[in-house]
Amino acid sequence: MIPAAKMDDLAAAYVEALRKFVADPSEENLARGYELGRRALGGGQALIEWAALHEAAQADLALGPTDGERFSRAGTFFRESLAAFEMTQRGYVEANRWLERLNHQLRDEVTEKQRVAARLEEANRDLESFSYSVAHDLRAPVRRIEGFADMLIDDHRQGMTDEAVATAARIKAAALRMSELIDGLISLARTSRSELTIGTVDLAARARAIIAALRDSSPERTVTVDIAEPLQAKGDARLLGAVLDNLLGNAWKFTGKQPNARIEMGVDRTKTPSVYFVRDNGSGFNPAQAHRLFGVFQRLHTEEAFPGTGIGLATVERIIRRHGGRVWAEGAVGHGATFFFTVEPEPT
Numbered sequence: 001m002i003p004a005a006k007m008d009d010l011a012a013a014y015v016e017a018l019r020k021f022v023a024d025p026s027e028e029n030l031a032r033g034y035e036l037g038r039r040a041l042g043g044g045q046a047l048i049e050w051a052a053l054h055e056a057a058q059a060d061l062a063l064g065p066t067d068g069e070r071f072s073r074a075g076t077f078f079r080e081s082l083a084a085f086e087m088t089q090r091g092y093v094e095a096n097r098w099l100e101r102l103n104h105q106l107r108d109e110v111t112e113k114q115r116v117a118a119r120l121e122e123a124n125r126d127l128e129s130f131s132y133s134v135a136h137d138l139r140a141p142v143r144r145i146e147g148f149a150d151m152l153i154d155d156h157r158q159g160m161t162d163e164a165v166a167t168a169a170r171i172k173a174a175a176l177r178m179s180e181l182i183d184g185l186i187s188l189a190r191t192s193r194s195e196l197t198i199g200t201v202d203l204a205a206r207a208r209a210i211i212a213a214l215r216d217s218s219p220e221r222t223v224t225v226d227i228a229e230p231l232q233a234k235g236d237a238r239l240l241g242a243v244l245d246n247l248l249g250n251a252w253k254f255t256g257k258q259p260n261a262r263i264e265m266g267v268d269r270t271k272t273p274s275v276y277f278v279r280d281n282g283s284g285f286n287p288a289q290a291h292r293l294f295g296v297f298q299r300l301h302t303e304e305a306f307p308g309t310g311i312g313l314a315t316v317e318r319i320i321r322r323h324g325g326r327v328w329a330e331g332a333v334g335h336g337a338t339f340f341f342t343v344e345p346e347p348t
């Protein structure tokens, strides 16, 4: 709203301009109407009040319908002053239409995205429970293969050649390996099924405990370990523990042939969200194959060089994804590897 004094000025200017235009309907005098209209609008003047002001100005100049030509000029002047209001009004309408269109578009996109996400989640759930039950169903027959291979070796040894015994032993080893893979699949499915319990997790304490257990398991190795302190993260303690189990376990394993093994764990808090990392100076991997790292049963090293099932990083990826974070790796053959992860979504 225009302050009263300013409004009075505006009203006086309007009367003056209107008087001039009525006397001399030139373009220049008409332009004054538009300019005053704009000033009124800029000051927050409402249309209805502007109309009242025009009426008062007409009264001031003692202009009535009986004044013919002069009265109609006053009308022209008023309409000119309204042009500013009109254009703004049109702008509002356009902007509103545009906003509405944008909103519609957004709503469509969002619902489409939600639909796709829901379908994807459903498909994933189906796939997960499928692999869970398949894995369970496979367990029994694989155990029986193992058992029968045992029977051959133990109970029928007499009637068998050495070669036959060796073959039976190979069958047993393959069945054992399959059992391991099945157990891996089941534990992977479990990670995706359990509920998240979010809290503050002391990653450093957890990492120290894991490293202590690894040292116990291979006391012959000397590995330098550097864990940043403090190292906390918001997340599910059990699941983040499993992430560290896998990443530190891998770092430990893939530095197995490195005489000066070194493992480092820390966080880069200058990034948003914070980026945690586990670095080692072990065998590394071919970066061109990095996209395979997190796939189920995908391994970039042979079983002979470094034993394993290829389930660990797939588990890590699922846990991190469930936290809304991201996991990725950098490495080079013979130059170690660094695994990075976040536990929060990226800012949008």
Ligand SMILES: Nc1ncnc2c1ncn2[C@@H]1O[C@H](COP(=O)(O)OP(=O)(O)O)[C@@H](O)[C@H]1O
Pocket: 246, 250, 251, 254, 280, 282, 283, 284, 285, 293, 298, 299, 300, 301, 307, 308, 309, 310, 311, 312, 313, 314, 331, 336, 337
């Ligand atoms: N720290 C590491 N250094 C080099 N390669 C690694 C490292 N961690 C994982 N990898 C590669 O990723 C593959 C998948 O890892 P993972 O799923 O933990 O399976 P696993 O440990 O059973 O081999 C590994 O077989 C290895 O080729």
Ligand SMILES: [Mg+2]
Pocket: 246, 249, 250, 308, 310, 311, 312, 313
């Ligand atoms: Mg592993």
